[in-house]
Amino acid sequence: MRTTTESSEKTVVGDGRRLLWISVLLLAAGTICSPLFGQQGRGKPDDWFIARTPPATQKPPKMISSAETIMILPGPPACPMSQTERKRPPSPDYLMGKVIWGQSASFKNAQSLPIKIDDWNLADRDLISLTTMIRPLGFSYHWSHTRLDQFDYDPKRLPCLLISGVRELKFPADQIKKLREYVLGGGMIVCDSVYGSPHFYESALRVFDTMFPESKFRVIPQDHPLYHIQVDLDKAAYACGAKQDKPFLEGLYVGSRIGVLVSRYGLGCGWEGEMGVFADLVARGLAPAAYAPQTAKAIALNLAAYIIGYARAGEIEGSPELFGLPDQKTPTSEFVFAQIKHDGSWNTHPGAARALLTKLKHESTIPVNLRRVAVDPAQDDLSPYPFLYLTGLDDFSLTPKAVEKLRDFVRNGGTLFVNNSLGLSTFDRAARREIARILPENPLQAVLPTHPIFRSLQRIGKVQYTATLQKDKGKELDGRVVLEGIAFGNDLRVIYSPYDIEAGWNDVYYPLLRGYDNASAKQIGMNVIAYSMTH
The missing domain is CATH 3.40.50.12140 (Domain of unknown function DUF4159)
Known part of the structure; x- marks a missing residue:
């Protein structure tokens, strides 16, 4: 030709x-250097x-x-x-x-x-x-x-x-x-x-x-x-x-x-x-x-x-994961890991939640459902879930309906746990912005090391960070778990981690991850779940 x-x-x-x-x-x-892709x-x-x-x-x-x-x-x-x-x-x-x-x-x-x-x-x-x-x-x-x-x-x-x-x-x-x-x-x-x-x-x-x-x-x-x-x-x-x-x-x-x-x-x-x-x-x-x-x-x-x-x-x-369905009825005493879908990259560590739930099932008396449930907060009924998880890698925006329903969710006693996957600044800015939309009159506050969340299942003292986070901020953080939250009364209703916790639930190496090592991440994750079940 x-x-x-x-x-x-x-x-x-x-x-x-x-x-x-x-x-x-x-x-x-x-x-x-003319404008790119103009006519x-x-x-x-x-x-x-x-x-x-x-x-x-x-x-x-x-x-x-x-x-x-x-x-x-x-x-x-x-x-x-x-x-x-x-x-x-x-x-x-x-x-x-x-x-x-x-x-x-x-x-x-x-x-x-x-x-x-x-x-x-x-x-x-x-x-x-x-x-x-x-x-x-x-x-x-x-x-x-x-x-x-x-x-x-x-x-x-x-x-x-x-x-x-x-x-x-x-x-x-x-x-x-x-x-x-x-x-x-x-x-x-x-x-x-x-x-x-x-x-x-x-x-x-x-x-x-x-x-x-x-x-x-x-x-x-x-x-x-x-x-x-x-x-x-x-x-x-x-x-x-x-x-x-x-x-x-x-x-x-x-x-x-x-x-x-x-x-x-x-x-x-x-x-x-x-x-x-x-x-x-x-x-x-x-x-x-x-x-x-x-x-x-x-x-x-x-x-x-x-x-x-x-x-x-x-x-x-890349391993296949079987999700539960939002309309599946589960016992009220069984913990369900419900994860929020949004317009960004919302499913950042497939398989990690199941790995954590399996460990939680073996090491505690908490009854758990091993299947994650993906929920759209704008469309799905949130009342069956006392716990909602939100994560991402980049910018995202919740719809006005989702913001309204999540506001009702936390005000009625639900726990919203937000995690910054890979610890990237773009998601950090987006997460803080969207949390402020949900609760504009309740700013995030640092969760002190003496908070009950750090002894809800295991007593957590000093933790280990990934190599990148240790190099960047190890001296400043000094082995502390870095969580921010919004409380209603004495109970945390919103929990935000600016450094990745979920990646540590998978036993795999993520280069340049800003987060916690596997053992510390699993401890924190299980304590967050235990806290949400008892508060």
Whole structure:
């Protein structure tokens, strides 16, 4: 198939010095940093489908095949551990597979040499560059080209898929179903709009919005582990297409981890250090958008560490969980863990509540129902539940009806327990704002160490924090449980933890988590439940 005209061939392979001067002049004039995705500079999908020069010749080590099984056991980010069990002689572990998709085009350049370009491989040295960059840090992983019709969609064998391109992304229905299962099972998908094409970026959002109707894309907050797990990325430099100095990535959460990551700004060319193609795009009247190489490479280092560090969390949180139903009648003496659904990422640590309830059942006389119940406070009857749990990772907003019903709930003796998953600042601001909407005349107050909640089931004195929280605030917190609350009379009706308690109920490592270690988190969680049952 031939999709490139003779005139566009000349644009792609024109004199390099002329294109360099065009690039310099446009950068000086600010043209290359025109507003992103306005009608001007948008062009048509095929306008973006041009080759970089020269093409790479290095090939990946091999294709992933069904004869291998790769088990990744994450340790601290800078020291990843891996264990392999294969049917063949040992070979390097694989971190990412680049998905083969779309169409190809063939033509001859000005020197009559054949050139072939593919939708999926315009930045053809991106993963070569990424795996080379991360090896000095102890990440001894490799990459592969991945054909979805031959892939077994097992995240233990290949924890991340990279999808790269400039034209509209499309998958058949059977592959969409399998990709969804892959992500829910612990896999991660990264979409790189390689030249900053609006057509690829917008289509990627559509594809995965449709694939995950229960979730929606969120801007990754600046204090998220993805921006700090290996190197601190507080500032970002852009080669073109942006007037900001912060990194901008969007993610679709599955539990507490990013299941699908989309970059509207090109990454692959920055990983390679090959930026000349952007002058070609500008010469065509397009407005490309990409990270500068230094920022793209910093994102690559963090991305690799994040994939490895959160692989086990993805596996645990990807295990199927059976929810109870809001209309199921339970004995009045049985504790039901009712969790509030909201418009943010409300189900951040799947499986954690069941793990805590199982421990509570074995270590106390409290009768518990092991099934969580998900409730919509605006629509569901809250009267059967003396306890409601709310958590999240990012911004959220309760409807006016939900605010009204939650206000009645706590004023009538119910306990609302709010937990900041991963301990991120975005959720902290949102939680405080929404609690103030529920009870505007009752501000949160610090819960003192002498409060009965710290001896309702077990006596809690000093606690242990995660490594990140200990490093950031260990001296200030001095082993205290940090809770804030709102009391009516002598009883706490609202309890808020600004640091993650729920993550510790799952026996899994969450890199850069700001919260409590597993033992302390379980103690606090059981005491909160016991307190809510007796007050």
